[in-house]
Amino acid sequence: MSTPRCGSSLFCSSLQSTNLFGHPSEWFNVRHIEDYGQVWGLPNVHIGRYLNHIIERTTTPNGVFSVNFHVGQYDFWKRQNFDLMSLKFDKIIYVYRRDKIAQAHSYARALKTDQWQTLFAAREEVGPEGISTALVLDLLSKIVEEEQRFTQQFAPVITARYAYEDYAVNPEIYRDALKACGIDCPPGTTFSTDLGILRNAADEARVAEIKAYVTGQAR
Template identity: 30%
Template sequence: MGKGLFHNPDFDPDRFAADMEKRAAARTLGILFTPRSGSSWLTDVLTQTRLFGKPQEWFNPNFMGNTLKRVNANSPQGYIDMLRRKHSLGNFFSFEVTIYQMHRVFGKDPGLMAYLPEKFPLIYLRRQDMVLQAVSLAKAVQTDVFHTVNTTPEEIASAEARFEYDGDQIRQWLEHIFDQERKCEAFLADREGPLLRITYEQMMRAGAEQTVRRFLRRWRPLKADDPLTFEPRHAKIGSARNKTFAQRFRDENPGVMAEIAAFREDVRASIAGAG
């Protein structure tokens, strides 16, 4: 566990004790995701509903220091206790996390799960087309444009013009994503609790309202006529060039594609066998 991540020289025990008297969110929702899988889109949509908390990367070690000080905590359990009280919405505390972040901050076993209620619902978000996912990550790193929010159309056009095919770089990021997917599946195989598997492609086809209603049917039923409205803030950065580069990579690396397909087939068989 990254114990140093919870060091807080400004910790105020009296303030902490007073905050612990406040009501905490009764429910929990987690999103386990792989990079460039639409997690920013999903968390924005869920936050806009005001029904499923405010899922953010609370356990990203790059961001935790400032949040730790703001909520006034100095331990893993204390940090989560404060988040449940100060950053809940709709009686939910929600978060998004990658498997790497989870392991870095909390270790592997029992890790983050030791500090959360048993059998809380978890969304596992990945991308069906892992090569396009790797191309998207390579493009973001090459051009330093990760999202359309706070990015001008001119900056996006400039990034598109600068993006060049680099098979080695795409393969590096593909291995990065594939490793996370394998670790996610190992984690999920040992976890008990409600699980919803969803892909970037399914979300984009369904759109915001139908994606949210899928969650509502499982975890927070509303009447059929309850309205849901969203203000779109995230748009796709992918382009025809992304697709061209992805197809070129597939053509040049059939062995890698076969390895990914075999792994995913084993996962499908395991899920089917588990009923």
């Protein structure tokens, strides 16, 4: 579980590369479900059949099924009378980002461009000036609210927590995550991903500007 733009896709794809951790994509993202319906020509998708379809095709040979979902996605499905926790996951890992302003800026950029991963092209290019401080702070508020709801509801059942700032530079974090889930990780297991980093120097400069504004250091 996570909040948007904290590197959960990087975390999950790196674990997926071992073929020991299932295929933890955002299977409950509405876009995935809409794509499934289009491929199979279904005007309405039965969530139970969809789930069986995913489990059959993404469980790794060691019997592990995993999924990546945001707190907001959990809330959405709860409003549809489907509690994702009814799937009775054995382990729950929380992935987060310490630098919340950088996370909120990344969220704003993704919403503006509709580019959520380096594997896909942007719908439109947006420069630093196109990401307003007001939008970033609004999304910062939403991220914090989601994280607080998560803590209130799920803190007692969390197996482990990992920060983007750690696992983005230290692949040993992934080994620790496997261990926390009770998954044997043979010596020599490597972790890889096809995902790259979307942010650039201009994004980092814009984040610095917003931090200066928030802390009263802007001129």
